[in-house]
Amino acid sequence: MEALCLVTKKNNxxxxxxxxxILIAIAVLLSNTTSASEADSLLQKRLTISIKPATLxxxxxxxxxxxxxxxxxxxxxxxSKKRVKKRNFINSSLYQILTEVINDSLxxxxxxDRHILLYRDRAKRNGALNDEKERFIKLKGRIVDKESGTPIxxxxxxxxxxxxxxxxxxxxxxxxxxxxxxxxxxxIISHIGYEPYRIRGRLIQNETPDILxxxxxxxxxxxxxxxxxxxxxxxxxxxxxxxxxxxxxxxITSFYREGVLKNGNVVSYSEAVSKIYKSPYRFDSxxxxxxLLRYRKIEQKSRQDTLEVKLKAGVRSSLDLDIMKNLPxxxxxxxxxxxEYSRNDIVVFNNRTAYVIGFKQKDYVKDPLxxxxxxxxxxxxVILGADFEINPKLVKKTTNQIVVKRGRKVRVxxxxxxxxxxxxxxxxYWFAKHIRGDIEMKVSLRFxxxxxxxxxxxxxVGIDIENENVKRFKRxxxxxxxxxxxxxxYEYDPDFWDGLNFIEPETDIIKSMRKFEPKIEKIxxxxx
Numbered sequence: 383m384e385a386l387c388l389v390t391k392k393n394n395x396x397x398x399x400x401x402x403x404i405l406i407a408i409a410v411l412l413s414n415t416t417s418a419s420e421a422d423s424l425l426q427k428r429l430t431i432s433i434k435p436a437t438l439x440x441x442x443x444x445x446x447x448x449x450x451x452x453x454x455x456x457x458x459x460x461x462s463k464k465r466v467k468k469r470n471f472i473n474s475s476l477y478q479i480l481t482e483v484i485n486d487s488l489x490x491x492x493x494x495d496r497h498i499l500l501y502r503d504r505a506k507r508n509g510a511l512n513d514e515k516e517r518f519i520k521l522k523g524r525i526v527d528k529e530s531g532t533p534i535x536x537x538x539x540x541x542x543x544x545x546x547x548x549x550x551x552x553x554x555x556x557x558x559x560x561x562x563x564x565x566x567x568x569x570i571i572s573h574i575g576y577e578p579y580r581i582r583g584r585l586i587q588n589e590t591p592d593i594l595x596x597x598x599x600x601x602x603x604x605x606x607x608x609x610x611x612x613x614x615x616x617x618x619x620x621x622x623x624x625x626x627x628x629x630x631x632x633x634i635t636s637f638y639r640e641g642v643l644k645n646g647n648v649v650s651y652s653e654a655v656s657k658i659y660k661s662p663y664r665f666d667s668x669x670x671x672x673x674l675l676r677y678r679k680i681e682q683k684s685r686q687d688t689l690e691v692k693l694k695a696g697v698r699s700s701l702d703l704d705i706m707k708n709l710p711x712x713x714x715x716x717x718x719x720x721x722e723y724s725r726n727d728i729v730v731f732n733n734r735t736a737y738v739i740g741f742k743q744k745d746y747v748k749d750p751l752x753x754x755x756x757x758x759x760x761x762x763x764v765i766l767g768a769d770f771e772i773n774p775k776l777v778k779k780t781t782n783q784i785v786v787k788r789g790r791k792v793r794v795x796x797x798x799x800x801x802x803x804x805x806x807x808x809x810x811y812w813f814a815k816h817i818r819g820d821i822e823m824k825v826s827l828r829f830x831x832x833x834x835x836x837x838x839x840x841x842x843v844g845i846d847i848e849n850e851n852v853k854r855f856k857r858x859x860x861x862x863x864x865x866x867x868x869x870x871x872y873e874y875d876p877d878f879w880d881g882l883n884f885i886e887p888e889t890d891i892i893k894s895m896r897k898f899e900p901k902i903e904k905i906x907x908x909x910x
Contacts (some may be wrong), residue, residue, distance in 0.1 A: 424451060424493040425477040433469045433483070439531050441466045441483055443594070449476055451493075454581070454591035455500035457524070460489060462531070462592070494585045501589060519565055521558045521586050525550050525573070528594035536769075536802065537573040537595065541583075552798065571595065575729040598730065612723035612739050619758050619765045620713050623706050626764045627663040627805075627812045633848040634658045634813070635675075638697045640840040652679035656697055656861075658844075659854055660813065666708050667701040671854060672861045697861060700842035704814040705768060705803055712741050712752050712770070720747050731757045731766050732804070743773055750776035764805070764812055771800035784821065791828045797835075798822040808847050817842045 431448050433441055439462035442453045455462070471479050476498075480491055484500070492499045525537040533554025540547020541564060550556045560567070560583060569586075571579040576595040586593075636658055641651035654677040661669035702708055711717040720743060727738040736757040743751035754770025772780060777796050785794050799821050806815035818841040826833035 424449075424496070424498065425475065425480075425491060427476045428473050429476060429479060430472050430474075431470075431479065433466065433471070435468050436466060438462050438464050438466050438484070443528060445476070445479060445483070450496065451476075452497050452581075452594070453500060454497060454523075454586065454589075454593055456502075456590045457592055458590070459502045460484065460486075460500050494582060497581060497585055499585060499589070499591070518559045519562050519583075519587060521556075521560065521569070521583055522590045523556055523586055524590065524592050525554045525556065525571060526592050526594055527576075528596045534573050534576070534595060537571060537576075539569055539571050541567050542570060552800075574731050575727070610725050610737070612725045613718060613721075615725075615737065615758060615763070616713065616723060616739055616741075616756060617715055617718065619756075619763050620706075620709065620715065622763065623765075624664050626762065627706050628660065628808075629662055629664075629811060630849065631662055631852045632660050632813075633852055634660050634844045635846040635848075636697075636842055636844050638700065638840070638842045640699075641838075643837040643839075645835050648680070650679065650681045652677070654678075654697070658697075658701070659852070663707055667698070667704055670698075670701045672697045672701070673855050673859050674861055697842065699819065699840050700817040703801060703803060703817050703819060706765060706805070706812075706814070710752065710770075712754075713756075713765075720744055720751065726755065728760065729757075732806075734766060735760045736766055741770075748776075750779045767802075767804040769800070769802050771798060772796075774798065793826050793828060793833075795824045795833075796821065797824060806844070809849070813844065813847070815844050 427449055429445075429448055431445065433444065436444075438460070442462070446453055466483055469482065471482075477491065480498075480500075488502050489500055490502065492501070523539075525534045525539070526532060527534055533550070533552070535550055535552050535554060537550045537554070537556070538547055539550070539556050539558055541560065548556050548558045558569075565583045565587060567583055568580050569583055571581070571593060573595060575598055577598050579593065579595055581593065634657070636656050637653070638656055639651070639653040642649040655675045657673045657675055659671040659673070661667075705713060712721050721741045722744055724740045725737055726740045729736055729738055736759055739756045739758055740754070741756065742753040750773050752770045753773050754768060756768045756770075757766040758764070759766055771777075777799055780796050780799065781794050784796060784799070800819070802816070802818045803814060804816040805812045819839065821836075821838045823836050823838075824833045825836055
């Protein structure tokens with residue numbers, strides 16, 4: 383794979399190089415009406431509360447804290463940004479308080495458990511309800527921060543006992559399909575730095591509510607508070623990477639998937655099980671090898687499509703994104719001077735206490751660099767993970783660096799390029815457990831007034847590590863570095879894939895591995 387650099391030489395300064403991992407080739411409700419008489423004891427609860435002028439979002443939070451309940455609502459039904467005037471309620475029912483505060487006769491209330499759903503008559507708005515007899519039911523919603531109201535990306539939503547789950551997109555929105563049989567099951571919603579949230583599936587059926595997560599605050603009695611040099615902390619973590627990350631070669635059995643979505647619909651999708659020869663962290667990813675074990679793909683291209691987006695990457699793309707093996711410029715001591723670093727927070731990250739170090743390019747740097755956060759363990763000072771992206775203000779400058787071929791009439795505008803890296807400990811050493819990359823772009827034909835939205839993604843998760851009798855693969859067994867996974871010819875194994883559905887693009891890949899692990903153990907034992 384050809385290495386790309388999203389930073390350039392300017393005024394004889396080298397900004398450094400991060401292996402870019404994608405080359406893109408582009409060719410030519412619960413709508414039963416509720417009244418005060420029908421409301422349960424929660425809505426009839428008596429409260430004395432003084433409400434100050436604020437947005438409805440903040441007022442509902444205040445009422446929820448006082449009443450010991452949670453509100454969920456579809457932003458199309460309830461305008462959470464509208465201003466609420468000062469009001470005082472003395473021994474008033476919760477139903478009465480909500481009626482006056484919301485001040486919209488079309489908004490109904492329904493209480494289930496400790497949740498209160500605010501909704502409009504779905505039959506009037508959509509014409510009809512979903513058929514309850516359908517085999518699968520799609521649950522939708524948006525996850526937001528309870529204090530700020532901002533969307534939460536990569537929150538997980540699912541039923542852990544059934545290995546059903548998905549994650550939120552960049553707007554905090556999720557779509558989860560579950561069997562109708564499990565509509566009364568409890569969904570668990572979680573995200574690093576927030577308290578887990580539980581809600582019954584039926585409560586959000588036929589709705590698209592905003593679900594509020596409450597930030598967690600860590601007791602830091604055991605942590606010595608000091609004026610931390612954020613840049614120095616990053617440099618310290620990088621300096622000890624050869625001591626803290628895998629010192630010897632290992633085999634990592636991994637699951638990989640990649641795909642292209644056009645206007646939210648899958649154009650192509652591939653997934654594979656592979657065995658990776660992972661060289662020690664003192665070497666970069668050029669020394670790593672990939673051996674394909676099982677592979678399958680789907681393609682849903684229309685002959686009428688005038689544009690085609692192809693992923694030119696493969697499993698090796700994820701290897702190149704192992705940022706502790708291949709230092710990007712925001713971790714490279716030689717180029718850190720072009721960034722500003724700050725300590726943003728202290729959170730619980732994968733059950734470990736971590737500093738959240740933010741970084742962004744300095745104002746005088748005009749070429750597109752990265753912005754994001756790094757999670758650093760407060761005790762061992764190892765990098766536990768990172769979420770970062772190309773500077774959104776400058777991402778459109780990267781067109782010529784991510785597009786290697788396009789028609790003369792084709793226009794491409796990158797919208798967002800973002801990455802996620804997560805490390806995990808194994809035998810007292812760390813390795814890249816989970817890697818994901820996403821490129822979002824608008825593609826249009828010259829002189830046409832409309833454009834298509836494309837999302838190109840790839841994702842890798844390590845499942846098992848072997849550290850005995852490890853040696854390099856024979857050359858004929860490995861994938862070439864420039865292979866496009868969706869283009870290769872590979873014998874399909876129905877015995878392995880039988881009963882395993884393709885994983886939805888937004889599904890939590892780590893949780894989904896529970897389905898694959900028994901069969902992966904079988905094929906690896908057969909190969910060994």
